[in-house]
Amino acid sequence: MTDPLLRWRAEFPILDTCTYLVSHSLGAMPRAARAQADAFLDAWASRGVRAWSEGWWETSRQTGDLLAPLLGVPAGTVTMVQNVSVAQSAIVSSLDFTGPRRRLVVAELDFPTNQYVFEGWRRHGAEVVYVPSPDGLTQPVEPWLSRIDERTALVCCSLVLFRSSAITDVRPIIERAHAVGARVVLDVYQATGTVPLDLTSLDVDFAVGGSVKWLCGGPGAGYLYARPDVAAAVVPAATGWAAHARPFAFETGALDPAEGEARFASGTPNVSAWMIAQAGYRIVNEVGVEAIRARSLRQTRRIMDHAAARGWRVRTPQDDAWRGGTVTLDVPDSARVAADLLARGVIIDHRPNAGIRMAPHFYTTDEEIDAALAVMDDLVHAS
Numbered sequence: 001m002t003d004p005l006l007r008w009r010a011e012f013p014i015l016d017t018c019t020y021l022v023s024h025s026l027g028a029m030p031r032a033a034r035a036q037a038d039a040f041l042d043a044w045a046s047r048g049v050r051a052w053s054e055g056w057w058e059t060s061r062q063t064g065d066l067l068a069p070l071l072g073v074p075a076g077t078v079t080m081v082q083n084v085s086v087a088q089s090a091i092v093s094s095l096d097f098t099g100p101r102r103r104l105v106v107a108e109l110d111f112p113t114n115q116y117v118f119e120g121w122r123r124h125g126a127e128v129v130y131v132p133s134p135d136g137l138t139q140p141v142e143p144w145l146s147r148i149d150e151r152t153a154l155v156c157c158s159l160v161l162f163r164s165s166a167i168t169d170v171r172p173i174i175e176r177a178h179a180v181g182a183r184v185v186l187d188v189y190q191a192t193g194t195v196p197l198d199l200t201s202l203d204v205d206f207a208v209g210g211s212v213k214w215l216c217g218g219p220g221a222g223y224l225y226a227r228p229d230v231a232a233a234v235v236p237a238a239t240g241w242a243a244h245a246r247p248f249a250f251e252t253g254a255l256d257p258a259e260g261e262a263r264f265a266s267g268t269p270n271v272s273a274w275m276i277a278q279a280g281y282r283i284v285n286e287v288g289v290e291a292i293r294a295r296s297l298r299q300t301r302r303i304m305d306h307a308a309a310r311g312w313r314v315r316t317p318q319d320d321a322w323r324g325g326t327v328t329l330d331v332p333d334s335a336r337v338a339a340d341l342l343a344r345g346v347i348i349d350h351r352p353n354a355g356i357r358m359a360p361h362f363y364t365t366d367e368e369i370d371a372a373l374a375v376m377d378d379l380v381h382a383s
């Protein structure tokens with residue numbers, strides 16, 4: 001094992017038990033997550049209510065600061081929330097749909113939770129505009145540009161699409177939105193931890209994501225980035241006492257919003273989940289997303305070459321520049337092939353209208369990929 005990334009395998013117990021190729025869905029649990037859970041429980045057990053002032057209340061800021069370098073944003077700009085749905089609700093609730101600027105622009109191929117949240121705002125005057133995809137795999141720039149205008153309040157775009165792992169060229173979309181006075185939220189869930197990000201250079205208004213996938217952080221640790229000038233200018237209506245400038249003054253009436261990222265919080269912080277998530281973030285920071293990306297591109301190419309040699313349909317971009325960390329293989333009878341792979345200890349997943357999603361991460365060996373593909377050869381043959 002000369003590859004330095006493979007040193008990390010020992011930190012992920014599940015790798016000893018199966019071929020784990022599903023980090024686009026649930027990243028493997030790092031051993032250190034258990035120590036983090038223990039630290040949380042020890043504080044609760046031994047310090048009780050004093051734990052709030054001895055660190056728990058600061059958990060959102062601390063956890064967000066571990067994410068900041070992975071997102072390419074300054075410390076103090078990322079707040080922790082439960083998940084992307086909650087983050088989007090906070091962002092949309094900061095907009096005003098009573099005037100002419102009431103459109104929410106989102107891709108048809110976007111992760112449905114974003115669409116569900118936006119649709120809910122129709123009752124408050126929002127209009128939802130869907131951006132079509134020409135091929136069901138990618139979202140080219142032009143259909144976005146023609147749908148973003150002075151009536152647009154918010155553009156929501158996934159940097160990496162969840163079905164095909166296609167990367168979208170978001171810079172011209174952001175520029176167009178800003179030129180007409182609209183804000184942009186990027187959903188970076190399928191990118192963070194496998195695609196290097198520089199959200200500051202993209203000048204995006206907001207970004208949202210979560211931790212269950214490439215960050216190996218587990219559930220309950222969503223995050224929301226707001227550019228500092230945007231955070232200073234907006235106040236979410238979906239809020240709570242943790243977003244108050246002086247939460248422990250328990251002032252009644254309307255919220256006086258905290259400065260900066262904290263105004264996107266809601267109520268009691270999700271301390272245990274965020275502490276657990278820190279274990280994965282530390283490892284991903286240490287391994288480095290550039291190194292993860294280089295390996296990922298090589299190994300996803302290995303999977304695609306195998307598929308091409310067998311004539312399997314690949315529903316993921318061939319071009320390295322526009323492919324995220326997953327390969328979607330649309331083989332005949334793919335739902336059954338997926339079930340049989342799982343039964344044989346090859347852990348992948350299957351999505352309707354897409355196929356089998358297979359993803360190496362920094363802890364995956366070439367031998368594991370080859371073994372998984374050999375099993376797939378048998379199964380596809382048998383169908």
Ligand SMILES: Cc1ncc(COP(=O)(O)O)c(C=O)c1O
Nearest residue numbers: 083084085111113162189190210
């Ligand atoms: C792009 C994207 N956004 C959002 C989600 C999930 O949203 P939530 O954090 O609300 O569960 C997923 C996957 O689960 C996703 O792939």
